[in-house]
Amino acid sequence: MTTLVLDGAHLADGLPIRIVVDGSQITAITEASSKREMPTGARLLDASGLIASPGFIDLQVNGAAGHDITSDPSAMWEIGEALARHGVTSFLATIVSSPPGVVDAALDAWRTAPAARGAVPIGLHLEGPFLAPSRAGAHNPENLRLPDQEESAGWSRAAGARIVTLAPELPGALDLVKGLSARGVLVAIGHTDADAATGRAAIDAGARYATHLLNAMPKLDGRAPGLAAALLADDRVTIGLIADGIHVAPEMLDTVRRTAGPGRLSLVSDAIAGLDLPPGRVRLGDVDVVVGPEGARLADGRLAGAIAGLDVGLRTLVAATGCERAEAVAAVTSTPATLLGLDDGRGRLEVGGRADITLLTPELDVAATFVAGELAWGADPSRWGG
Secondary structure: OEEEOOOOOOEEOEEEEEEEOOOOOOEEEEEOOOOOOOOOOOEEEEEEOOOOEOEEEEEOOOOOOOOOOOOOHHHOOOOOHHHHOOEEEEEEEEEEOOOOOHHHHHHHHHHHHHOOOOOOOEEEEEEEEOOOOOOOOOOOOOOOOOOOOOOOOOOOOOOOOOEEEEOOOOOOHHHHHHHHHOOOEEEEOOOOOOOOHHHHHHHHHHHOOEEOOOOOOOOOOOOOOOHHHHHHOOOOEEEEEOOOOOOOOOHHHHHHHHHHHOOOOEEEEEOOOOOOOEEEEEEEEOOOEEEEEEEHHHOOEEOOOOOHHEEEEEEHHHHHHOOOOOHHHHHHHHHHHHHHHHOOOOOOOOOOOOOOOEEEOOOOOOOEEEOOEEEEEEEEHHHHHH
């Protein structure tokens, strides 16, 4: 087992550090110094000028590089390299509304856990099928149905279901929120026409996440603030947001960020199979999507997921809001890690933690991504001067 030393990178808050990695674990974090004694046999990589970040965690990935996870759940194990080039080291494989049986097949595919290259799926985000028909978005309306305790009986954190997005106004939804929460599933509010009172009732029942706020839900209104305002106002709720420059206007990004406050904003990519592909047609579940200059859209022009990686969201957030880089990095690292209750070091750089590390340029482009101590994407590290 070779010891890896990343020396000279700065944390997002500006502190220069040296990170020592043995196998899949961070074993030391010290002040950067080329004069500090090196572990015997260690490989030194000079990361001067780069920013050291925890590996990114994406809570909503539908697919990438031509693979759609709902159509082929085993594809969740094939898209890791594509996600790693965007700084992602862990993600939730997202299943959109689909016929009965698809979720069970996806949970089975996740449990097979073959050797993965690059980013690792740490569970599933079930976006549907218990969504409001009026807010279906790119979900096939034929696959939407009312909350069903029997259908969802096997959905638990232990089984791999980490997030379930539902519309709380549907009959039986609040009881389902309570049941899922009791099984360790994070319940999210999304694709909904709920009003503020129903949203608050869902939060009281255990919902703790807003799926892509301001999309597929009633808009903010000065006289009737509604659901979005209720979600933003409640400190128990973490706010999911697609910051690809298309789904949410820059001014609204800044408004949401300022209103939510530190530690409550979680950027997601909502990436579909068209990520890293040229313009053309791809699938999202059983729906055709056209990928072009204005994003991913259905034939009628409605948005259908996104084609920008999580790194784009990071850069967009900083550009749109002027926030500090450390705050933006938290929105793709520590905040989603805390939300999911991850306790193995994901989302943080800490001694004893998993060595998921993303190195960024000062412009927040991804220079290299390490997953469990292994280089998953990036230029030949020897070019860094090690």
